[in-house]
Amino acid sequence: MQSPQTKTQKGFTLIEVLIAFIILSFGLLGAVALQAKAKQASFDSMQRAAAVALGNDIVQRIRANDTAQLVALYTQTFNSETSTSTSQTCFTNTCTAAQVAALDLEQWKRAIRARENTGSLDDATVCIAPTAVAGSGGKAFNLEVIVSWQGRQEFNANDDTAAIKCGTADKKRRLVVLTSYIYLRS
Numbered sequence: 247m248q249s250p251q252t253k254t255q256k257g258f259t260l261i262e263v264l265i266a267f268i269i270l271s272f273g274l275l276g277a278v279a280l281q282a283k284a285k286q287a288s289f290d291s292m293q294r295a296a297a298v299a300l301g302n303d304i305v306q307r308i309r310a311n312d313t314a315q316l317v318a319l320y321t322q323t324f325n326s327e328t329s330t331s332t333s334q335t336c337f338t339n340t341c342t343a344a345q346v347a348a349l350d351l352e353q354w355k356r357a358i359r360a361r362e363n364t365g366s367l368d369d370a371t372v373c374i375a376p377t378a379v380a381g382s383g384g385k386a387f388n389l390e391v392i393v394s395w396q397g398r399q400e401f402n403a404n405d406d407t408a409a410i411k412c413g414t415a416d417k418k419r420r421l422v423v424l425t426s427y428i429y430l431r432s
């Protein structure tokens with residue numbers, strides 16, 4: 247039995263539950279946003295790893311085809327829209343350095359085509375720039391391979407990155423620059 251001076255409070259527990267539900271909702275929204283950001287970072291990381299692997303592949307192909315005509319054979323700029331051909335195989339025939347270089351570049355162009363490979367680089371542009379080292383008698387080369395592609399979100403590049411002229415310069419451009427030194431065996 248209630249005393250006449252005691253007031254009863256009704257609905258206080260319901261207010262506590264509603265406040266707890268609102269706090270929980272904000273926490274869940276934060277967790278979902280964090281998951282989305284982690285998925286985006288994972289995709290960016292996968293694209294960067296693909297660019298490094300592709301860049302390393304062409305560096306190793308150039309290294310294997312060591313010839314004094316390295317600059318003439320491999321200086322290229324192409325993108326994921328560049329068409330490919332299957333004119334030379336070089337798997338069963340004896341091929342010249344020029345034929346091997348042409349095969350290397352054709353196979354590599356196929357590897358960067360974004361619409362044919364799941365998870366490939368979007369709107370990729372590749373710049374390969376070997377230069378002869380002065381005073382080496384044509385036996386040493388500096389090699390720079392730039393792989394540029396379009397990322398998903400915008401970011402501000404620093405001055406050094408913005409100065410690189412490979413691919414479309416915009417706020418979504420990503421790039422990987424690989425440099426190497428090649429000394430001819432022969």
